[in-house]
Amino acid sequence: MTGDIIDELAWRGLVSQMTDEEALRARLAEGPITVYAGFDPTAPSLHHGHLVQLVLLRHLQRAGHRVLPLVGGATGLIGDPRPTTERSLNTRDVVEQWTERLARQISSFLDFEGDNPATMVNNLEWTAGLSAIDFLRDIGKHYRLGTMLAKDIVARRLASDEGISFTEFSYQILQGMDFLELSRRYGCELQTGGSDQWGNLLSGVELVRKADQKRVFALTTPLITKSDGTKFGKTSGGAVWLDPSMMSPYAFYQFWINSGDEDVIGWLKTFTFRTREEIAELATAVAERPFAREAQRTLAHDVTALVHGEEATSQAILASQALFGRGDLSELDRPTLEAAVSELPQARVEPGTSVMDALVASGIVKGRNEARRALGEGGVYLNNVKVADPDAILTDSDFLQGHAAMLRRGKKSLAAAIAEA
Structure with missing residues (x-):
């Protein structure tokens, strides 16, 4: 395997x-190298930031390299320092x-069998x-201490009113x-992570060099943002969760299909395995x-299929x-129907309610006169079937x-009448 994988990853914005x-x-x-990326259990699901690392590991595995996804059963008990405030520590049972x-989620993204299987590791094994x-x-x-204090996030926390605990420090x-242990156990030579983890990655590179006199490497991926510089997420600061019970x-599909023209090509490179052509x-x-x-x-299909x-x-x-x-709406299963409905204006009604009253209650029209006019104009649909009878x-x-x-009124105004229990 040549160093061309770096060029490919760089082209993909990784x-x-x-x-x-x-x-x-x-x-x-x-020749092949052994690489790891860590995933801390600070939430019950992975999100879009972790997806970048999983896609990166998948590219590397496909290129013949050995990958070690690490779930932080130990580091998750501590928590990576936040930029502003101290984390609340979760209980051992929760972690x-x-x-x-997280281990179950990760297992669907990489090949743990075959000729070049991935190996799942948990850092609680060597710290407990x-x-x-x-x-x-x-x-x-x-x-x-001088080097540790100079880390950007540590310096920022030290300058804040709250400071930083020895735990997070x-x-x-x-x-x-972790890097030292994986170097010794598996011959690991490369760690990947988001660019906000650069200081932590360097910590491992330096430790392996000092403790075992070995050269190892670190590679970070950019933090994903929209073209206007705003945060990449369902809402400002929100996460695009990979667990179907959380999103x-x-x-999830709607998030990707609503990508802007200015973002979609870059995200196709980063989040899918489509070729350059x-x-x-x-x-x-x-x-x-x-x-x-x-x-x-294409983006919405590929990423949703990859995750779900x-x-x-x-x-x-x-x-x-x-x-x-x-x-055909009747072909939708209950979970998908409920998810679709949750994104729409709603009104709770009983069977026997008039379509006119349901339109008003849902807010799709402003009153009965407008509802009657919409029905008379043939612009009202119930489950995609035109309704003309007032x-x-x-x-x-x-x-x-x-x-x-x-x-539905016209082509784009949608609402849902929810059956009263």
């Missing part, structure tokens, strides 16, 4: 910084549960039995110890046929089409999956 680029390229040219959940004396003697002696040592496959064609489509949104549909599988993706696509009259009522069969009747 490279921000790396230690000793020339030496890393030379090492890659010699253990979240560690197991470590005594304080051994930690200080064997690990702590290699760290210098020590996090960089624990992460450095439904339908909502395919992405070039999609870039042309954005420039020449932006109304068709081919690139957005083809069946859930098909349901999300069907729901997206059916809501606007281009598919006296039409909602029957039990109109509530899809016994849950919701979909109301």
